[in-house]
């Protein structure tokens with residue numbers, strides 16, 4: 001049984017975001033919005049994110065509007081931002097970059 005992650009402090013979140021320039025915090029979530037070049041590529045990005053999230057057993061909230069993708073990350077089990085959200089943000093950045101570099 002994996003240990004439940006602890007909610008991070010404001011300072012810990014700010015420190016983590018130093019390494020995640022595409023992301024910002026709003027309340028209990030980390031947010032990123034990006035523009036895909038077209039709708040199919042955006043869907044491929046979301047599919048790549050889904051694989052990474054499933055591998056981590058930690059999943060983003062995703063909003064898809066044509067080419068605009070909104071990602072919101074929070075740890076629902078503890079009702080706040082944890083290290084899992086910071087790790088997922090980095091995984092999302094890597095996943096979308098991989099799709100872009102192969103499109």
Ligand SMILES: C[C@H](O)[C@H](O)[C@H]1CNC2=NC(N)=NC(=O)C2=N1
Nearest residue numbers: 057058059060074075076077078
């Ligand atoms: C049992 C529970 O569903 C799992 O530990 C995971 C699934 N994916 C998850 N994703 C997110 N964002 N928060 C969670 O608390 C979470 N829990």
